[in-house]
Amino acid sequence: MSASSARSVPMVAHVIQHLIIGGLENGLVNIINRTPPERMRHAVICLSHFSDFRERVRNPAVPIVSLGKRQGKDPANLLKLWRTLRALRPAIVHSRNLATIDCAPISRLAGVGAHVHGEHGWDVLDLHGHDRKYRRYRRWMRPFVTRYVAVSRDIERWLASSIGVAPSRIVQIYNGVDTSRFTPASSGDPVVADLPFERRDDLMIVGTVGRMERVKDPLTLARAFVQLVRESEDLRRRVRLMMIGTGALRAEVQQVLAEGGVENLAWLPGARNDVPETLRAMDLFVLPSLNEGISNTILEAMATGLPVVATAVGGNGELIVPGQTGELVPPNDPEAMAAALRTLLCDPARLRAQGVAARARAEQLFGLDSMVERYLSLYETLLARPQAAN
Secondary structure (H helix, E strand, C coil), X not given: CCHHHHHCCCEEEEEEEEECCCHHHHHHHHXXXXXXXXXXXXXXXXXXXXXXXXHHCCCCCCCEEECCCCCCCCHHHHHHHHHHHHHHCCCEEEEECHHHHHHHHHHHHCCCCEEEEEECCCECCECCCCCHHHHHHXXXXXXXXXXXXXXXXXXXXXXXXXXXXXXXXXXXXXXXXXXXXXXXXXXXXXXXXXXXXXXXXXXXEEEEECCXXXXXCHHHHHHHHHHHHHCCHHHHHHEEEEEECCCCCHHHHHHHHHHCCCHHHEEEEXXXXXXXXXXXXXXXXXXXXXXXXXXXXXXXXXXXXXXXXXXXXXXXXXXXXXXXXXXXXXXXXXXXXXXXXXXXXXXXXXXXHHHHHHHHHHHHHCEHHHHHHHHHHHHHHHHHCCHHHC
16 A cells, blocks of 8 residues: 555544553554554554553554653643644544543544544442542543443443443444464463473463452452362362462562462462463463453453353453353452362363363454454444534
């Protein structure tokens, strides 16, 4: 495609808080990388900053801008945003989550024809979307948003009931997973070289991937693992714990494991770039979050052929079919989590069957190409509408 014809393709400017490792950011990169160049151009505007995660955007022609937002309210940042939008002249602005909702009127002032706002999950200070101040603020921004994207039916219901968004203005689009990158383990796969556990036929690894922050509640998994192996010498001999990720609670997680006398049965290597390989080293995936929108790590685990034990919060129940692809347990309940883990770990045939079913469900319902097509269709629908329909 020539430079002149490329410029005639409409642009979507994606406004996010920052471009770093994260589920929201990974989903955005997937949309950009998988968009046919003749259908849509993209730009990324980071209100604060970006990391080397930006290198995952394969097209060097995609503008990635950092506005350097300060902590708290930063009116100068909104002025920078306005100037950036005036320079890029996108056809659509797509903001995501509470941190970027106040850019909706700015895109209107910059002359952008349509504004899409996505809700992907919950703020750590408002785990269930109940905070009156945040709800009021979202309602104030509502007239400036053309369409809302909810990544789960749970969030779709919340937008309608708590924020007062008309159902006709909400589009529900599930996150997608790359089922060619996240695949079940096979005998020819490379191993995780620094895995500290001896690989035996009877050894089973319970694992998780995620930030060690309050909303992800890694402490509940650590406590559940302590209880699991404390109650059974057999499970202590043949079950190990892998917790991939880092964050403010990492030291507390290590303390729980040490006090439970199981630190030698657990591996906490921090954040890693080989997530597909580490998932293939697991036998059972766990997500202990206090709330979720739609979890990318659950989808990645399902695509890897792992049964998933997760908390019954947010959109988790829309991904997992209890008794078929995994189990749901109450949040912040180590005893219930330990019981669910024990049930599966003591029944290897059931564990394998649920993993096979999880892979099939990921392929059938949560493919990455399907997600990208739904976003592109939304953008194209907005471009085709009369401006008065805003």
